[in-house]
Amino acid sequence: MKQVENSRQKYTESQAYLAGGVASSLRSAMKPTPLFAAAGSGPRIRDVDGNEFIDYLLGYGPLILGHAHEATASRVYEAMQRGITFGLQHEGEIALARRLTEILPCADKVALSGSGTEAVMLALRLARAHTGKRKIVRFHGHYHGWSDTIFTSFPSSDMRKSDAAAGLAEDKPIAAGTGGQSELALEEIILLPWNDAAVLEAALREHKDDIAAVISEPVMCNSGCVLPKPGYLERMQELTQELGIVMILDEVITGFRLGLGGAHGRFGLKPDLVTVGKALGGGIAISAVAGRKEVMALIEKGTVSHLGTLNGNGVATAAALATIAELSQEEGAVFAKMEANASKLVEGIRSLLAKHAIPGLINHIGPVFHMMFTQEPKVDDFASFTKRDAARYTEFSGYMLEEGVLVRSNGLWYLSAAHGVQEIEETLAAVDRALAHL
Ligand code: PMP
Numbered sequence: 001m002k003q004v005e006n007s008r009q010k011y012t013e014s015q016a017y018l019a020g021g022v023a024s025s026l027r028s029a030m031k032p033t034p035l036f037a038a039a040g041s042g043p044r045i046r047d048v049d050g051n052e053f054i055d056y057l058l059g060y061g062p063l064i065l066g067h068a069h070e071a072t073a074s075r076v077y078e079a080m081q082r083g084i085t086f087g088l089q090h091e092g093e094i095a096l097a098r099r100l101t102e103i104l105p106c107a108d109k110v111a112l113s114g115s116g117t118e119a120v121m122l123a124l125r126l127a128r129a130h131t132g133k134r135k136i137v138r139f140h141g142h143y144h145g146w147s148d149t150i151f152t153s154f155p156s157s158d159m160r161k162s163d164a165a166a167g168l169a170e171d172k173p174i175a176a177g178t179g180g181q182s183e184l185a186l187e188e189i190i191l192l193p194w195n196d197a198a199v200l201e202a203a204l205r206e207h208k209d210d211i212a213a214v215i216s217e218p219v220m221c222n223s224g225c226v227l228p229k230p231g232y233l234e235r236m237q238e239l240t241q242e243l244g245i246v247m248i249l250d251e252v253i254t255g256f257r258l259g260l261g262g263a264h265g266r267f268g269l270k271p272d273l274v275t276v277g278k279a280l281g282g283g284i285a286i287s288a289v290a291g292r293k294e295v296m297a298l299i300e301k302g303t304v305s306h307l308g309t310l311n312g313n314g315v316a317t318a319a320a321l322a323t324i325a326e327l328s329q330e331e332g333a334v335f336a337k338m339e340a341n342a343s344k345l346v347e348g349i350r351s352l353l354a355k356h357a358i359p360g361l362i363n364h365i366g367p368v369f370h371m372m373f374t375q376e377p378k379v380d381d382f383a384s385f386t387k388r389d390a391a392r393y394t395e396f397s398g399y400m401l402e403e404g405v406l407v408r409s410n411g412l413w414y415l416s417a418a419h420g421v422q423e424i425e426e427t428l429a430a431v432d433r434a435l436a437h438l
Contacts, residue, residue: 006048007036040067042418053406058414064279066418072322079318092317103260107290112312116252116277117145119287127213127246137214139194141223141382148185151177195381197235208243215248218263224385225363225370252277258366284319338367348428356435367415399437403430
């Protein structure tokens, strides 16, 4: 067993001062104890007990260039030396906004915020103000941050796994995502199963006079990395255009991960609005809403307020510009390398699942994939996702930790540009040994 005594002690200490002992609720679930990081470098992270891991958690997604990327760190440091935040305008904001309008196909204009949750809040307000309607369509298994307006089915409906397996979950009333949340906010939510164009069309037509927006992850990364069925998002785009509904693609995970133009660039879509965050700042807090000028114009007119003391600060804009500059090198070479490594890893794990005769599958796109143990021949919606053996995967993730590989206990893996063939080979050897334990 790996020695994690220092992490254990620090967790006890942390619980005395930090509510819940962690800074984001999800982190407390880590077994055998939430680990304390000492430092990260490229694809690897070291904890306070001196254990080193190949990192596929990557800060829950933002570290697209790996830990402590030198060129970005030095550009952020240079920016800090000029001043961290001004409350005045500065050129970094223009440079970043211009660059975003160049690379995100749907972006006529952009607005900068601090987190994915805030970007989604702004996008929903823009949609409501633009349409003069109130209802929001969202989908089972998607996650869009934890604001009152939208925090519903994740992770709560996933926890109602047995209900879902029995086909009951989708009939249940919408549950709040957390205690203390206004239930009133959720009255405006229409919760649908994702990846079913007929269900979507029926709901949109029935409630078209009330629906302001449809919000969707373009790939259901939060529940199984499920790809959209061919034509599904295109149909969503046609229907929303026809019915006067704002289409929001939440690209907080897929933005700057599935390519510079995000998933909508990759799939050739033109949603009205997209939200991006995570990889945009390479680990520094920044997010953005980008979209069509008619909708973004509500901010210019003052109809929709867009506020935030630290919005567009010098450090965040420098981090985003530096991250984008790295990702833009040599016409997509960085993405090509990440994708090749991810495919190699995914193919390797698939062969190992077969070798150990363990029923499981991997949903995969670009440098993100979801590995699960399941008897299902395919997982292409939330209902089939809930049938996986989540407990067995958590056990597997524990063995992976023992083998020196840090993976999320829910099955989602991220790769960075810093992961190379060496890491992939070490990881596959670790997977082989971990599967043997199961
Ligand atoms: N949208 C999606 C698709 C996400 O995955 C997340 C975070 N996991 C968010 C929004 C919220 O982002 P943040 O945690 O930065 O508030």
